Every structure is written in structure tokens, then in C-alpha cells.
Amino acid sequence: MYSRSVKAGKRIYYLDVKKDRTGDYYLCITESKKRVMGEEAPQFEKHKLFLYKEDFAHFTEGLEDVIAYVKGQVGDIESRREWTPEESEDAPAEAKPENAEAEEPVEKKRGLLGRLIGKE
Numbered sequence: 186m187y188s189r190s191v192k193a194g195k196r197i198y199y200l201d202v203k204k205d206r207t208g209d210y211y212l213c214i215t216e217s218k219k220r221v222m223g224e225e226a227p228q229f230e231k232h233k234l235f236l237y238k239e240d241f242a243h244f245t246e247g248l249e250d251v252i253a254y255v256k257g258q259v260g261d262i263e264s265r266r267e268w269t270p271e272e273s274e275d276a277p278a279e280a281k282p283e284n285a286e287a288e289e290p291v292e293k294k295r296g297l298l299g300r301l302i303g304k305e
């Protein structure tokens with residue numbers, strides 16, 4: 186019905202609005218993480234969470250609460266910079282040149298979690 190993906194470092198979160206057999210809406214959140222094992226073809230590890238519309242308000246309240254707790258413990262939460270293949274544990278050490286200049290940060294759109302935690 187409606188889908189959105191959120192890239193977060195090595196992970197991608199898929200937010201899919203679906204409809205069950207009775208016509209009720211629910212949200213399927215899928216975390217997908219690429220796993221590379223040596224020479225084998227990469228595999229994707231996936232975890233799913235199903236959230237029904239009647240639970241949205243309680244879930245959002247709980248999520249905001251735990252995010253506020255983490256912020257209270259560690260201060261502002263830094264935005265994760267974009268992951269590059271050169272940072273992979275499997276990449277050779279010389280993959281990233283030592284004299285590489287720092288790139289300018291790229292402005293990103295605020296996603297669902299960004300709106301919830303109040304990041305600009």
C-alpha cells in the first residue's frame with residue numbers, strides 16, 4: 186500500500202503499510218543488514234516487527250520515552266554519517282587513502298525517527 190526505506194549506516198529499514206484480511210492497517214518494520222562471509226555471495230539478515238494501528242500511539246509514546254532517556258544519559262545523539270564500502274570489516278586496509286580529505290556533510294531529509302527525536 187505504502188512503503189518507505191530508511192538507510193542507516195550498514196542497515197536499511199523498510200517501513201511498509203499493509204492491510205490484513207479484515208481490512209485493518211498495520212506497519213511492518215523490517216531491518217535488513219548485509220552480511221559478507223569471505224568469498225561467498227552476500228546474505229541479508231532480516232528482522233521484522235509488526236505494529237498494528239491501534240498500538241501506534243502507545244508505541245510512539247514508548248519510543249519517544251526511550252529516546253529521551255538515551256539523550257538524558259549521553260546528551261545529544263550524533264547523526265550517523267553515511268557508511269561506505271571502504272569501511273567494511275572485509276575491505277583491505279589500503280581501501281581508504283590516508284591523505285583523503287574529509288567530505289562536506291550532506292544535508293539529509295528528516296525521517297520518522299529524526300522527527301520523533303527532534304533532530305534538525
